[in-house]
Amino acid sequence: QLSSSKWRRSSVVRVGGVEVGGGDLVVAAGPCAVEGEDQLRAAAAAVKAAGAKLLRGGAFKPRTSPYSFQGLGERGLELLRKVGGELGLPVVSEVTDPRQVEAAYKYVDAFQVGARNAQNFELLRALGETDKPVILKRGFGETVEEWLSAADYVLLGGNENVILCERGIRTFDHTLRFTLDVGAVAAVKRLSHLPVCVDPSHPAGRREYVEPLALAGVAAGADMLLVEVHPDPGRALSDSEQQLTPSMFLDFMRKVTAVFRAS
Numbered sequence: 001q002l003s004s005s006k007w008r009r010s011s012v013v014r015v016g017g018v019e020v021g022g023g024d025l026v027v028a029a030g031p032c033a034v035e036g037e038d039q040l041r042a043a044a045a046a047v048k049a050a051g052a053k054l055l056r057g058g059a060f061k062p063r064t065s066p067y068s069f070q071g072l073g074e075r076g077l078e079l080l081r082k083v084g085g086e087l088g089l090p091v092v093s094e095v096t097d098p099r100q101v102e103a104a105y106k107y108v109d110a111f112q113v114g115a116r117n118a119q120n121f122e123l124l125r126a127l128g129e130t131d132k133p134v135i136l137k138r139g140f141g142e143t144v145e146e147w148l149s150a151a152d153y154v155l156l157g158g159n160e161n162v163i164l165c166e167r168g169i170r171t172f173d174h175t176l177r178f179t180l181d182v183g184a185v186a187a188v189k190r191l192s193h194l195p196v197c198v199d200p201s202h203p204a205g206r207r208e209y210v211e212p213l214a215l216a217g218v219a220a221g222a223d224m225l226l227v228e229v230h231p232d233p234g235r236a237l238s239d240s241e242q243q244l245t246p247s248m249f250l251d252f253m254r255k256v257t258a259v260f261r262a263s
């Protein structure tokens with residue numbers, strides 16, 4: 001298995017000019033979905049001011065209901081590129097289909113593969129043929145072994161730039177939206193050489209749980225965090241309950257940085 005730590009102890013993946021797995025905690029933050037230029041610029045300015053190094057924003061949104069906001073598509077990627085460029089933040093966005101890869105390549109610094117496409121092998125193969133980083137989420141019903149095999153689909157194509165992202169799995173308990181598998185974070189740090197990201201927003205489901213989950217993820221060895229921040233979460237077109245306000249994010253950054261330094 002190419003993702004195994006048998007071959008290499010640890011890999012550094014560069015997203016734009018930002019090193020993930022190089023010893024500093026990298027935080028990617030921004031709205032769940034790109035909703036418009038003003039919304040994106042406000043989010044980007046806020047996350048940059050708080051110390052985020054990468055800008056996230058969904059353009060192709062994998063929504064549970066087909067009646068929900070589906071994202072701005074390529075227009076969303078254009079806005080990400082524009083605003084990220086203005087602020088000097090490399091950008092991350094999700095692709096949900098191999099047919100989107102070529103167009104998205106022009107705009108993003110890293111592709112995100114979402115939990116719902118964690119084993120979309122045609123998508124993983126298509127991304128394996130590119131040279132841009134892939135942030136590979138764990139599917140909510142995926143074992144660690146299956147997650148690492150999915151990473152191998154990308155690596156086998158020749159793209160060595162894979163970042164594993166734990167975002168919570170489905171368990172019997174629904175107090176939070178998903179169950180962040182902190183043990184799996186520690187496990188993949190041992191089993192694989194790939195950098196590891198934690199997304200505390202999607203397992204949290206509610207703003208107040210985002211920070212504790214992030215702190216646990218960092219303590220378990222995460223190299224990176226992927227966090228949803230919206231200038232006015234109450235008006236967000238998706239995931240409105242879990243996106244942090246800019247002021248919450250400022251406080252969040254202080255705490256995760258302190259725990260990262262201590263661990």
Ligand code: PEP
Pocket residue numbers: 032058062094113114115116137167199202
């Ligand atoms: C996202 O990060 O926007 C997202 C849809 O997350 P997930 O695939 O983990 O549900």
Ligand code: MN
Pocket residue numbers: 032033228238239
């Ligand atoms: Mn979201």
